[in-house]
Amino acid sequence: MQQYVNINIDGAIIRAVKGTTVLDTAIEYGICIPHLCHVPFLSDIGACRLCIVEHVVNGHSNITTSCTLNVQESMVIMTNTDRVRKLRHNIAELLVAQAPNSRAIQDIAVRCGVKEVRYPFRNADCVLCGRCVRACSELWKANAKGFVSRGKNRHVDYPFGIRPEFCKQCGACIQLCPMTITPCNGLMKPGEEYLCGQCESQLLTNEQAPGGCVWCKLGEGFACGRYAGSQAK
Amino acid sequence: MSKLNSYRELEHLHQQLQEKRRNFTTTVMVCGGTGCRASSSQTLINALGEELSRQGLDGSVRLCVTGCHGFCEQGPVMIIEPGNMFYCHVAPEDAFEVIYKTVTKGEVIERLLYRDPISGQTLRTLAEVPFYQAQDRQILSQNLTVDPCSIEDYIAIGGYSALAKTLRSMTPEEVIGEISSSVLRGRGGGGFPTGRKWSQCWAAPGDEKYVICNADEGDPGAYMDRCVLEGNPHLVLEGMMIGAWAVGARKGYIYVRKEYPLAVEHSRIAVQQARELGLLGDNVLGSSFCFDVDIARGGGAFVCGESTALMASVEGKVGEPRPKDVHTVVDGLYHKPTTLNNVETWANVPSIILKGASWFSAKGSRGSKGTKILALTGRIKNTGLVEVEMGTPIRTVVYDIGGGALNGKAVKAVQIGGPSGGCLPAGKFDLPIDFDVLAEAGSMVGSGGMVVMDESSCMVDVTKYFLNFLQDESCGKCVPCRLGVDRMLEIITAITEGRGKPEQLDLLEELADTIAQTSLCGLGKTAPNPMLTTLRYFRTEYEAHINERKCPAGVCKGLITYWIDPDKCNGCGVCLQGCPHKAITGKKQQSHVIDPKLCQKCGICRSECKFDAVQVI
Numbered sequence: 099m100q101q102y103v104n105i106n107i108d109g110a111i112i113r114a115v116k117g118t119t120v121l122d123t124a125i126e127y128g129i130c131i132p133h134l135c136h137v138p139f140l141s142d143i144g145a146c147r148l149c150i151v152e153h154v155v156n157g158h159s160n161i162t163t164s165c166t167l168n169v170q171e172s173m174v175i176m177t178n179t180d181r182v183r184k185l186r187h188n189i190a191e192l193l194v195a196q197a198p199n200s201r202a203i204q205d206i207a208v209r210c211g212v213k214e215v216r217y218p219f220r221n222a223d224c225v226l227c228g229r230c231v232r233a234c235s236e237l238w239k240a241n242a243k244g245f246v247s248r249g250k251n252r253h254v255d256y257p258f259g260i261r262p263e264f265c266k267q268c269g270a271c272i273q274l275c276p277m278t279i280t281p282c283n284g285l286m287k288p289g290e291e292y293l294c295g296q297c298e299s300q301l302l303t304n305e306q307a308p309g310g311c312v313w314c315k316l317g318e319g320f321a322c323g324r325y326a327g328s329q330a331k
Numbered sequence: 332m333s334k335l336n337s338y339r340e341l342e343h344l345h346q347q348l349q350e351k352r353r354n355f356t357t358t359v360m361v362c363g364g365t366g367c368r369a370s371s372s373q374t375l376i377n378a379l380g381e382e383l384s385r386q387g388l389d390g391s392v393r394l395c396v397t398g399c400h401g402f403c404e405q406g407p408v409m410i411i412e413p414g415n416m417f418y419c420h421v422a423p424e425d426a427f428e429v430i431y432k433t434v435t436k437g438e439v440i441e442r443l444l445y446r447d448p449i450s451g452q453t454l455r456t457l458a459e460v461p462f463y464q465a466q467d468r469q470i471l472s473q474n475l476t477v478d479p480c481s482i483e484d485y486i487a488i489g490g491y492s493a494l495a496k497t498l499r500s501m502t503p504e505e506v507i508g509e510i511s512s513s514v515l516r517g518r519g520g521g522g523f524p525t526g527r528k529w530s531q532c533w534a535a536p537g538d539e540k541y542v543i544c545n546a547d548e549g550d551p552g553a554y555m556d557r558c559v560l561e562g563n564p565h566l567v568l569e570g571m572m573i574g575a576w577a578v579g580a581r582k583g584y585i586y587v588r589k590e591y592p593l594a595v596e597h598s599r600i601a602v603q604q605a606r607e608l609g610l611l612g613d614n615v616l617g618s619s620f621c622f623d624v625d626i627a628r629g630g631g632a633f634v635c636g637e638s639t640a641l642m643a644s645v646e647g648k649v650g651e652p653r654p655k656d657v658h659t660v661v662d663g664l665y666h667k668p669t670t671l672n673n674v675e676t677w678a679n680v681p682s683i684i685l686k687g688a689s690w691f692s693a694k695g696s697r698g699s700k701g702t703k704i705l706a707l708t709g710r711i712k713n714t715g716l717v718e719v720e721m722g723t724p725i726r727t728v729v730y731d732i733g734g735g736a737l738n739g740k741a742v743k744a745v746q747i748g749g750p751s752g753g754c755l756p757a758g759k760f761d762l763p764i765d766f767d768v769l770a771e772a773g774s775m776v777g778s779g780g781m782v783v784m785d786e787s788s789c790m791v792d793v794t795k796y797f798l799n800f801l802q803d804e805s806c807g808k809c810v811p812c813r814l815g816v817d818r819m820l821e822i823i824t825a826i827t828e829g830r831g832k833p834e835q836l837d838l839l840e841e842l843a844d845t846i847a848q849t850s851l852c853g854l855g856k857t858a859p860n861p862m863l864t865t866l867r868y869f870r871t872e873y874e875a876h877i878n879e880r881k882c883p884a885g886v887c888k889g890l891i892t893y894w895i896d897p898d899k900c901n902g903c904g905v906c907l908q909g910c911p912h913k914a915i916t917g918k919k920q921q922s923h924v925i926d927p928k929l930c931q932k933c934g935i936c937r938s939e940c941k942f943d944a945v946q947v948i
Contacts, residue, residue: 143653143808144653144809144851145808145809145810145851146809147810147811147850148810150849161848162654162656163654163851166656167654167656168657184845185848185849188845189845189849192810192814195814195818216838217818218821226807247807248632248634248806249803249804249805249806249813250805250807251807252807252808
């Protein structure tokens, strides 16, 4: 039988299934916490750090990722405070400066309120969210690709850089990749990257409002937890 | 040696070994640590051994190859007992003289004595040397008398009696209570109370528990853990055994870097010897305690010093940290409760058990008790390993023990705690070495590396070095650490090359705050510290780089030009010959000129010039 715990998210008391994470529960109840590396049917690694929330313990609030935080009885979570919004904005800014040519990253930047980017654009092909690696190893048990090297040189590759026989080219990795979604105005030329900000109307909410999910189109492109969850059902 | 089956047998062995010691009239203790080995102490040791057998003194003189003595600057060093005679810079050719004159005749060899650079006097004994005088060597003093490859040496000085005391008369609760009331705090960096960690692990559900010794020391300029593990592995092992008894673990790991071959070798030998004596294995000393230790070698990733990454590495996985929403004392190695402590923390345990918690907590400041080992390096006269009481002012360490900066320059700052710590300016040298006080000042005690910098160091350049290190060593898993540190480095590089903008300083601060709050592990959370402290205490230097396009210390190549002062130059031509880029022109006996277009700013001409004519502007 399923056991339940009561948790407090943004002041609302919510009945959550024991053993689930805060992010899953929030998505279930329509509370929007931006996220990138989280995919409902894969394990969580806490790599993108977009889903950070404030977890209040003994009057002291910790910043932690909601995708790796399991629900506990009477825990207090705040998903949309000034502090969280500012940190999320800065992380989204780092991401979009790294990969401005992806619709998914652009959408996340819009959702996190990034209007102007203070770093030079880099046009990377990968933001190392690890969706493809986990899909390959966890869904298909193929382990055909993984992370190679560390730090600045970290990248996703086949073993020794050669596609192994046990990769069946199923395409699950491509399906989940946030970088494969081209922006609506097409690819930007190097040196001419900018955020047009036209999607901001999609949010249907101003920044001060609690982050309720309104099934905005922003999350659809890269299968945000809510869309992916509803498809799975 | 046969297995020890009871406490009585350990006691008997201890007495037997002490009896054997009395046969020796003299002991020659030569440092065999990595520092002295680099100055060829191994050849010296071989020469001394040959000399002893040639002069027929094998039976009466004991040649003891010890671990690090701490005064690496003066290596190879040796001490001759009785007499506490201290010789430094001993060459293999001196072996005959040392044995013939000092050991047999009791004469002093003046030229090998330590000369105090301040008073100019030669000092005979170890106790007189100022470097040692100002220290409080609780752990390191054992390094001087013990051969790390011999368990007999360790038992002869009373080793493993703390283990016997624990097993015979203390329950796990009592051990944890003793450690808790001693207020021992983790020496690896964080300063977490060890007693609390142990009691949480003890209370965690599960039969299978682990203890781990973290000897993955990767800070630039820090080698405390190496020297303790190299010099006295049995002390660490004994600490681990007591910890394992307290938390209920049956298996332990020593995680040591592969780059420390001597530490790996010595800890392997120590484990093997302890197994042979029955101090590791089933029913230790006839008690119900069963425990074994394995050595796990690290592959040289800095991030593997982080607890979860270290555990992943021990398990054979990629050394990457994972979220610590559930602490490792509950969900650690193989998802079992695990107590992980630093080498120095483990080394403190046996003496707390033997001498009592009150003995330990009598030393130190209000929040930090006991002693701390520091690795004093950088532009300082006496580099080496220093152990001081907690709460000692930084000034004492830098000036009294370290002897101040080299070449009569003024000390500008000291970088404490490695890449996670921060730079403190000379104005803050009255701060005590204390976990809480240093954290408040923006730095941290960390593992204890102290890099001293003088006027010739540019703080922006130092920051660039640390950010470069961190960017290299970051595992790259989470966004703030991988991209954030990279962007910080990008901005700092721009500043050092004269492309900085004033508003970037605010951006740096904001970015640093984001990285510190949102990173996945401790490496990322502390990564901005070097940048934040230099910005806090040396903001004028940053501003000079940005606004005036000048590097006050004359280090950043993009912002300096070399220039020959015509009044000082006498045209000797040394710089002209030395310049690899042929940028200097001038006739003999006439003042020379540097062509700024050809000059690559290597600084060779400046170091060659005997008249101080080459200047940096």
